[in-house]
Amino acid sequence: MSWDKHGKEDELLTWKDVMEVERYVYTVGPDGEAFLRGLREGKILGRKCPRCGRVYVPPRLYCEYCFLENGEYVEVKxxxxxxxxxxxxxxxxxxxxxxxxxxxxxxxxxxxxxxxxxxxxxxxxxxxxxxxxxxxxxxxx
CATH class of the missing domain: 2.40.50.140 (Nucleic acid-binding proteins)
Incomplete structure (x- = not known):
């Protein structure tokens, strides 16, 4: 099965409007904060699942395979x-x-x-x- 996309450039949908984002306050959460801190230090951080060992980049709170809270932050290379x-x-x-x-x-x-x-x-x-x-x-x- 092929997932190739076919179409013409002039058929692409675009959003041409103003979004009032100044009304909202978003927080990056603890994983986002650690990730951004790592960027400032010249590191790319991921977060490791304690059961299966998967490392998620960018870091996320839970392992999508084990449904456990991820553990330590690790630098990826x-x-x-x-x-x-x-x-x-x-x-x-x-x-x-x-x-x-x-x-x-x-x-x-x-x-x-x-x-x-x-x-x-x-x-x-x-x-x-x-x-x-x-x-x-x-x-x-």
């Missing part, structure tokens, strides 16, 4: 590019001066991943170097 796309137009259909490559960065022996702006020539499965610990990450392929 060995980032690699799992998938990517190159963007040539902005959301108002104006051609960008320079295309932007956005990729999903995963980490060896971890579940989940993080979005990143990719510099260099992207290649799926290729190790990447984290240039900037921010949201989104900035990496070099």
């Amino acid at each position: 060995e980032p690699y590019l799992d998938s990517f796309t190159t963007i040539y137009f902005d959301n108002r259909e104006k051609r960008l001066d320079e295309p932007i490559t956005v990729g999903l960065v995963r980490f060896k022996e971890a579940t989940g991943g993080l979005l990143a702006i990719v510099q260099g020539i992207p290649e799926i499965g290729k190790k990447v170097e984290i240039l900037e610990y921010s949201i989104p990450l900035r990496v070099r392929a």
